[in-house]
Amino acid sequence: MIRFSERNLAPPKQMRPVYAVAAGQSDFRKRYPGKKTEELAIEAFRMLALENGLKVESVQELRSYIHSAYYGHFADHFGDQLLGEAQIHDRLGLDPLANAGIKTGGATGGSTVWMAANAVASGYSDCVLALGWERMDEVDTRTGNHYIAAAADRDFETELGHTYTGYYALMAQRYWNTLGGASEAFRHTLSKIAVKQRGYAWSNPFAQTHQRITVEDVERSPFIADPLRFYDACLMSVGAAAVLLCDEETAYKLSDDPIRLFVAAGSHTLRAADRRPIDIPLLPHERNDAAILQQYRDLYGDGKERFPGYTGFLAARMAAHYAYGMTGITNPIEELDMVELHDAFTISDVQTYEDIGLRPYGSGADFIESGDAYHTNPLTGLPGRCPGNVSGGLLGTMHAIGATGIMQVNEILWQLQGKWAHFHDRPELWERFGKTRPDDIEDLQIRGARRGMAVSHAGVGSHVTCAVLSRPEAILK
């Protein structure tokens, strides 16, 4: 479909408010032979139940509130176990409540939160569990890369020996040579993203890596698929994440500080080859901005560059369109105080800044270069305007596919509740994960944050969800 009707584009509605109330996660590791997936799911659920200050005494008491469960797990073939959802549901002791598995590639976690939120918004359930996991350590990395690439078109693309790094390398190449001006400066911007995210992962006890790197390290790391290098690519992880969603009454029964949640989604072709050029669907703040409209004419006019082509993600633009319509956001850089983006690759982070309107198409690098994307702006030493991926993101902390979009929501929930330190700076938590809390841990609480958005993203942009979390007093509409 390349023409959209008013009905197609209508802002999504919640029939009643939805609240995110509590969250939990396992730690994330490249290999986790010490624990079965079910054990990791239970760790995430126990943290959710017992470490979020909920007004319940036990797991059993919390379970008495839950009405249905939504499970995110993408790649059955990694663990060679079909219908793992039923196994996890049983281990969590939630039989015989209803449950369903959700599967949308890299966006699986985000889609799981989306489905769970819809169950509350519709009135079907007052209290639901969204829990996701992935187990990617049973096969070697080459097989793993092939398994993931099987989520591209098997006949036309996977067969070429493609990997997901390859897909994003095609995008990086095109972006770099067109919108990126073929400049070394753009390479440095990508490197700064890799450094920034890993820098934040340093202070995250859940993170798979704790490694300080420099721009030079990134640019000296080996090519995986030229022009993308080792440090441009995200991690592959084992782990689980969970979030509890409720209607208003249940939310306040369980918590003194629940956070409003809105989730919207978009999609686009699985084969990037099949993206037909269209006019850029404009976000509210772009519609009357003469400078932005001129920039789009300069970059895309006369067939100079295709939209979305290999440089943008229509699914992300659509998810943002729906999410902003749903929440009343009119200019995301003004109204969002933090974002957690699907930085599967450094290039896709830049592309997403543009898709969701933090910068116009063609200007994504400025989100980094201006310092806006940092917790503390390196140019001014002042708080960053809209910190991105202070969790450490997929580049530094984890990509356990079914859990990833949930981890992003959790990070924003804890930030908006002022609980960053509780979930990142407790020595006991570091010890639980077999680590020592670093002496130079960075306080990454974003002070005064009212709203944040998590973007969960699949394939080469086949599915994208935007989850907006807002403090209840900061609701825009």
Place this chain on the structure above:
Amino acid sequence: MSFTFDNQRPTATVVRSLHPLVIERPRSPVHIHSYGGETPFFEGLGQGRLMATRCDNPACTEAGAAGYLFCPPRVHCPDCLERMTWVDITDGPARTAKVHTHICVLHPGAFNRLPTPSKLISVEMEGVITTLMSHMRVGVPVIGMELEPVFNTSSPTFTILDLSWRQRRAR
């Protein structure tokens, strides 16, 4: 035609570790996969033809009205869902092919059959609305390079690998 499935597992279990107990679970299934209605495309490659499809439905307001070609082909129009018409584009649009974007893959996934490093390209062609994913066996791609198709007609693999591209020579 008959198919035999023989996926017997060895009787001995390979133990990788005792605490925790970690074992090997072998798996090497063969999938019997059909190209269905897309058969003309994969059949064509081995016969030196690049096949695309076009919506010829006069009532179609999107792809049909625009009249452009799809390659990769689709059996049905994505807009009106009517069956599309097969068009041989070997001597037409394929002669206008250019590199849209490209990469060099140094670490391919398992089961890769191309020589590494492999040069993957996205191909744009005049009158074709899509950008076909393919590869170059000879030469170094750059964005905008003019291409001509090369077909593996001598020993077709009946996969997308039967098509590759090289820099177009003056005709």
